Amino acid sequence: MDGGIALHPLSKLALVIAGSFSADENADPGSLLNYLPDELACRCDIKEWSCQPSTHYSMPMTMAMEEMLESVAAEGYAGIIVVSGCGVMEEIAYLVNLLWKRSEPVIFANLMVQGRAGVKEGLMNLHCAVLAALSPGAQNRGVLICSSGELFDAGDAVLADPESPDNAFQSPLRGTIGKMLNGELKFLQDSKRPVFLAVRPKEIPYVEIMWASLGGGDGMLSSLLHARELKGLVLAGFGAGNVPPSWVPMIRNLVRSRVEVAVVSRCFQGSVHKTNDFEGSFEKLEELGVMSAGRLNPFKARIRMALGISAGLTHNGLSLYMLNQPVSDNITELYKL
Known part of the structure; x- marks a missing residue:
């Protein structure tokens, strides 16, 4: 892959403020440019969009942000840096990644290290994100997250420890795709872009997550069974995607x-697969019509399911989409037209 980064001499970036980036509510977004070398600061245009904490975001708001980012990219910028809180950055970046078809990179920069702005680590992430977005090697990589001086593919990045300056985000499946080494940014491997929907999602349906726990969950699952607005449910199951046997009748009714209904593993690096044939096992759930979401974690599975349902995927189409299989090659059968 790429070694040291060569910057295009005419490239400009949009630095989008999409949430609180400082412990100081009155912080001036323009002050961020003061922390960059002059040769990088002059490449960046500030775009203020929202000062809300990232925990105030929703999927509809994130979709609106993605549409705004597309409009910004259409202005001719080589890349976009998004600055927001890190609390739900994993989910926001993942949703944008599922919709972002353009070649320009979108890089979410984690500036909120240990709950403080202006610390060395946060500013290193800003510097790293700018260098990455200006690099020709960042084109066609989709959405990335920059944290701890490293770049992570939004497709499998997870927030592991928000208080750690060295290990806030991890990528359990692929590791980092780029990092700062001796002051230079280097890309280490290719990014893996997701399959895209043939129809853009519109209204986001109500999709929930149900976590399996030791002897628990019956009451909450029963409540969801009677929620008429519920359109999708992600089961965060034990181990390989198994659930308590008491859940089975309610899942059948759903x-x-x-x-x-899709099932994932609640484990940090777990995946769904068939093990033993017992009541509540994934094999039995599959017989009921429950689909697998493979190696997705519960949060990403919920987002993917919501977008797929919104786009009008049939059950078979959604089953493919949850496993990142192509859903644009047979629109008449995979979408409800």
């Missing part, structure tokens, strides 16, 4: 009510 499927019969045409609620889309």
Whole structure:
């Protein structure tokens, strides 16, 4: 892959403020440019969009942000840096990545290290993100997260320890795709872009997550069974995607009510697969019409399911999409037209 980064001499970046970036509510977004070398600061245009804490975001708001980012990219910028809080950055970046078809990179920069702005680590992430976005090697990589001086693919980045300056984000499946080494940014491997929907999602449906726990969850699952607005449910199951046997009758009724149900593992690096054939096992759930979401974690599975349902995927189409399989090659069968 790429070694040291060669910057295009005419490239300009948009530095989008999409949430609080400082412990000081009155902080001036323009002050961020003061922390960059002059030769990088002059490449960046500040675009203020929101000062809300990232925990105030929703999927509809994130979709609106993605549309705004597309409009910004259409102005001719070589790349976009997004500055926001890191609390739900994993989910926001993942949703944008599922919709972002353009070649320009979008890089979310984690400036909120240990809850403080202006610390060395946060400013290193800003510097790293700018260098990456200005690099020709960042084109067609989709959405990245920059934290701890490293670049992570939004497709599998997870927030591991928000108080750690060295290990805030991790990528358990692929590791980092780029990092700062001796003051230079280097790309280490290719990014893996997701499959894209043939129809852009519009209204986001109600999709929930149900976590399996030791002897727990029956009451909450029963409540969801009676929620008429529920369109999708992600089961965060034990181990390889197994659930308590007491859940099975309620899951059967949800499927019969045409609620889309998918199962994932609740484990940090878990995946869904068939093990033993017992009540509540993934094999039995599959017989009921529950789909696998493979190696997705519960948060990413919920986002992917919501977008797929919104785009009008059939059950078979959604089953493919949850596993990142192509859903644009047979639109008449995979979408509800």
